Amino acid sequence: MPIYQCYSPTGLLTESAKAKIADEITTIHCNATGAPDLFVNVLFQEIPEGDCFVGRKPSTHSYLMGFIRQGRNLETRQEMLREFTRMWTRVTGQSEGEILVGLSPSDPANVMEFGLILPESGHEPEWFDENRASLARLGVTH
Amino acid sequence: MPIYQCYSPTGLLTESAKAKIADEITTIHCNATGAPDLFVNVLFQEIPEGDCFVGRKPSTHSYLMGFIRQGRNLETRQEMLREFTRMWTRVTGQSEGEILVGLSPSDPANVMEFGLILPESGHEPEWFDENRASLARLGVTH
Amino acid sequence: MPIYQCYSPTGLLTESAKAKIADEITTIHCNATGAPDLFVNVLFQEIPEGDCFVGRKPSTHSYLMGFIRQGRNLETRQEMLREFTRMWTRVTGQSEGEILVGLSPSDPANVMEFGLILPESGHEPEWFDENRASLARLGVTH
Numbered sequence: 001m002p003i004y005q006c007y008s009p010t011g012l013l014t015e016s017a018k019a020k021i022a023d024e025i026t027t028i029h030c031n032a033t034g035a036p037d038l039f040v041n042v043l044f045q046e047i048p049e050g051d052c053f054v055g056r057k058p059s060t061h062s063y064l065m066g067f068i069r070q071g072r073n074l075e076t077r078q079e080m081l082r083e084f085t086r087m088w089t090r091v092t093g094q095s096e097g098e099i100l101v102g103l104s105p106s107d108p109a110n111v112m113e114f115g116l117i118l119p120e121s122g123h124e125p126e127w128f129d130e131n132r133a134s135l136a137r138l139g140v141t142h
Numbered sequence: 143m144p145i146y147q148c149y150s151p152t153g154l155l156t157e158s159a160k161a162k163i164a165d166e167i168t169t170i171h172c173n174a175t176g177a178p179d180l181f182v183n184v185l186f187q188e189i190p191e192g193d194c195f196v197g198r199k200p201s202t203h204s205y206l207m208g209f210i211r212q213g214r215n216l217e218t219r220q221e222m223l224r225e226f227t228r229m230w231t232r233v234t235g236q237s238e239g240e241i242l243v244g245l246s247p248s249d250p251a252n253v254m255e256f257g258l259i260l261p262e263s264g265h266e267p268e269w270f271d272e273n274r275a276s277l278a279r280l281g282v283t284h
Numbered sequence: 285m286p287i288y289q290c291y292s293p294t295g296l297l298t299e300s301a302k303a304k305i306a307d308e309i310t311t312i313h314c315n316a317t318g319a320p321d322l323f324v325n326v327l328f329q330e331i332p333e334g335d336c337f338v339g340r341k342p343s344t345h346s347y348l349m350g351f352i353r354q355g356r357n358l359e360t361r362q363e364m365l366r367e368f369t370r371m372w373t374r375v376t377g378q379s380e381g382e383i384l385v386g387l388s389p390s391d392p393a394n395v396m397e398f399g400l401i402l403p404e405s406g407h408e409p410e411w412f413d414e415n416r417a418s419l420a421r422l423g424v425t426h
Contacts, residue, residue: 045335110365
């Protein structure tokens with residue numbers, strides 16, 4: 001966690017645009033939450049022509065959905081929404097009217113990553129201390 | 143918001159069936175909630191043969207998952223479930239046993255669309271008044 | 285419900301690996317919750333090269349996301365996370381560092397399957413009794 005899923009019209013994003021967006025999503029997420037880079041997952045999925053409708057009409061909108069740990073305050077979440085929207089319009093050339101950004105805060109007790117149950121937001125230092133050996137074996141350092 | 147994601151077996155839906163389903167989802171959602179058409183997003187995704195299992199066996203079921211704003215009452219949500227199911231079986235010819243419909247109510251404070259944080263359910267009139275100029279620039283009128 | 289969505293790199297899973305994973309997910313879910321096999325949906329989706337990034341870098345991680353009914357206790361959910369992770373690494377050969385497992389507990393009042401609203405966790409016996417005739421017509425026996 002987090003997992004960010006980006007849905008965009010087929011052909012909108014080049015390989016390098018995807019790499020750039022993944023990098024910027026990671027920066028925005030880590031700056032806002034203090035999470036280490038290695039926990040940020042970004043997935044892309046293309047929407048073929050004819051598979052997206054907005055207001056009953058065929059559309060070429062994009063969607064950025066973030067599954068994040070719960071516990072970040074409203075101000076942080078809304079600043080993230082603004083930064084993701086600005087980043088998306090800048091990198092892709094789409095307008096603010098063509099990108100929907102959503103965050104789904106989830107209970108980290110329901111997530112296993114690197115073979116470990118994730119910590120509550122705010123309890124990362126103890127978690128990294130307790131799991132240093134397991135994480136180091138998997139190449140995760142903090 | 144809402145975003146409705148339709149997953150169906152590859153080849154089940156023609157281009158015109160998708161347009162018809164998007165139209166009917168929009169009508170059902172707007173009648174139930176009072177939302178304007180322009181906020182209803184419908185995405186389609188095909189499930190290739192071999193990628194769907196139900197009860198351990200290869201299956202050709204379909205799935206309609208709706209990410210909607212929280213705040214609609216139980217009666218409204220369950221009537222939406224019934225209407226989506228009836229519409230799906232009528233348009234596609236699949237049986238009630240082949241379609242699963244789910245609604246995920248979400249906090250609109252975690253969603254940015256048209257560059258704006260969405261309003262709580264019931265506070266749409268003030269929100270449209272406050273954002274009339276921004277929305278008009280993007281072609282959204284109410 | 286449940287719906288388990290498996291995202292894995294294109295080509296990682298053969299047809300028989302998918303059947304095996306669907307079978308094992310069904311076993312783990314049913315053992316943990318007492319649900320009948322016929323309610324367990326497993327979907328697979330391949331992630332093409334270049335569409336997955338972890339920690340800013342191209343990645344071949346996999347993701348197993350489960351949409352389950354709410355009401356199972358923490359111990360049950362965490363044992364499920366451990367079993368899904370162990371199963372995935374055993375069947376696919378990926379390491380614990382390459383699979384993220386998440387569970388999203390949802391309100392069954394927001395789900396319609398087999399044309400019926402699903403029961404709360406713990407109220408399955410009454411629900412099967414009340415809906416025996418409709419379920420039998422669809423081939424669901426308990």
